[in-house]
Amino acid sequence: MTLGQLRTFALVAKLGSLHAAAAQLGVSEPAVSTALAALRQDLGDPLFVRAHGGIALTPGGRALAEYAQDIVGLADKARWEVAHAQTETGRLKIVATAPFAEHAAGRLLDLFTRRVPGASVDVVVEEAEDIASLLLERVYDIALGARPAVPNGAAANGTAPKVAADVGLDSVPFLRYQRIFVVAAGHSLAALHGPVRLADLLGRPWFAGPAGVQEASEEGRWLASQGVAPEIVQLSSETEALAAVRAGEGTMLALGHIVAAELRSGSLVRVPVVGTPIAGLWWASTLDRRRATSMALTLQKFAGTADATAAMVAPGGSRGLERRGSKFHVALWS
CATH class of the missing domain: 3.40.190.10 (Periplasmic binding protein-like II)
Structure with missing residues (x-):
């Protein structure tokens, strides 16, 4: 049993076709058949039978397929790590x-x-x-x-x-983190009592870091589900965005643990918008x-x-x- 034979069998089992495996490996179909024949002889099991234009694995073939995928994956990982060991x-x-x-x-x-x-x-x-x-x-x-x-x-x-x-x-x-809307204590939004509609924040300046509100984040998916597209002022960092909020210039979706001390002191106020805090x-x-x-x-x-x-x-x-x-x-x- 060789690594090449196992690689060939793993691909045949995955694709369900000798022809497709040969095409992906860049070899002839007879070469695939030869490798599989040697493997079948070594293990004393047919491994698969022809069926409906493709193959069907035998019980022994299904057992080998799981091991073959793992062995080939480990071999590829070892090869890559050895190749990069000196420089990385x-x-x-x-x-x-x-x-x-x-x-x-x-x-x-x-x-x-x-x-x-x-x-x-x-x-x-x-x-x-x-x-x-x-x-x-x-x-x-x-x-x-x-x-x-x-x-x-x-x-x-x-x-x-x-x-x-x-x-x-x-x-x-x-x-885990939470995102909440915050404003400075003297901002007009600070006087609102919940629940506050998201629509009440539209038309007010929203600040964010250079990435804005990322679509791939929980807060991005939440905002998309609201069906609104607020104009967000993207600054060089969320730290700079928070400084603008502290100065009373607008609001932002801040990380709860970052602003916790300022919420306790009262210098910042959480705006209780419906659907927040957003857990991420x-x-x-x-x-x-x-x-x-x-x-x-x-x-x-x-x-x-x-x-x-x-x-x-x-x-x-x-x-x-x-x-x-x-x-x-x-x-x-x-």
């Missing part, structure tokens, strides 16, 4: 969505690089809608923030878009476990630990990243 040892290429990069990435990655010997990171902020394809193309090892969705994945019957698992990505939630999740997404790098899986697991959560939501100190050239790097904090 311990280095993680991370893509993050803008809100996570600003509010939590620095604390998470600083703690991670201190806890995991030899780990180092490069972080680039990208649009949430591009993340799935960037991971699948191995441009990055792991994504942090909004959960990737399959590009153009909405079904024709209007059902929800496919999610990461449908295309070989593994997404794990690691931090940040996710750590990698290629599926057969193809993800070991360091990416280590970070994915670490992000969900109690220590990581405590660091990301602790009050005070620097939370985000600092920019150097075209990349963002961990901003150390104390």
Whole structure:
């Protein structure tokens, strides 16, 4: 039994056709038949029978198909990691969505690089809608923030878009958050008592960071479900947007844990808009476990630990990243 034979059989089992497998492998159909014949002889099982223009797996064939897919996936992962071992040892290429990069990435990655010997990171902020394809193309090892969705994945019957698992990505939630509307204490909206209609906020300035209200986020999906398209003033960061709100210039959908102290002190006031607070999740997404790098899986697991959560939501100190050239790097904090 060889890896080549298992790869051939795994593809035949997946496609249900020797001809289709040969075309995808770029070999002749007789070459596929030869590899399968050797495998059948070695295992003493026919593995499949011809049926309706294709094949039907025997019980032994079904059992082998599961092992073959796993073995081929592990072999591909090993090959990739060995090829990158000399230049990429311990280095993680991370893509993050803008809100996570600003509010939590620095604390998470600083703690991670201190806890995991030899780990180092490069972080680039990208649009949430591009993340799935960037991971699948191995441009990055792991994504942090909004959960990737399959590009153009909405079904024709209007059902929800496919999610990461449908295309070989593994997404794990690691931090819950809430978005709420806030205004300065002296703003006219601060005097409104709930429930406040979303329509009452239209025509007022809305502020946001450079990503606006991301369609791939829970708050983006909530806003889309309301059937309104407010004019949102996008500033260079959510921190700058919050400064505009503090100055009484308008409102924003702020992260609840970021403004908690100011809500307690009364300098900011929550506007009780119907449907809020909006509960969301940040996710750590990698290629599926057969193809993800070991360091990416280590970070994915670490992000969900109690220590990581405590660091990301602790009050005070620097939370985000600092920019150097075209990349963002961990901003150390104390």
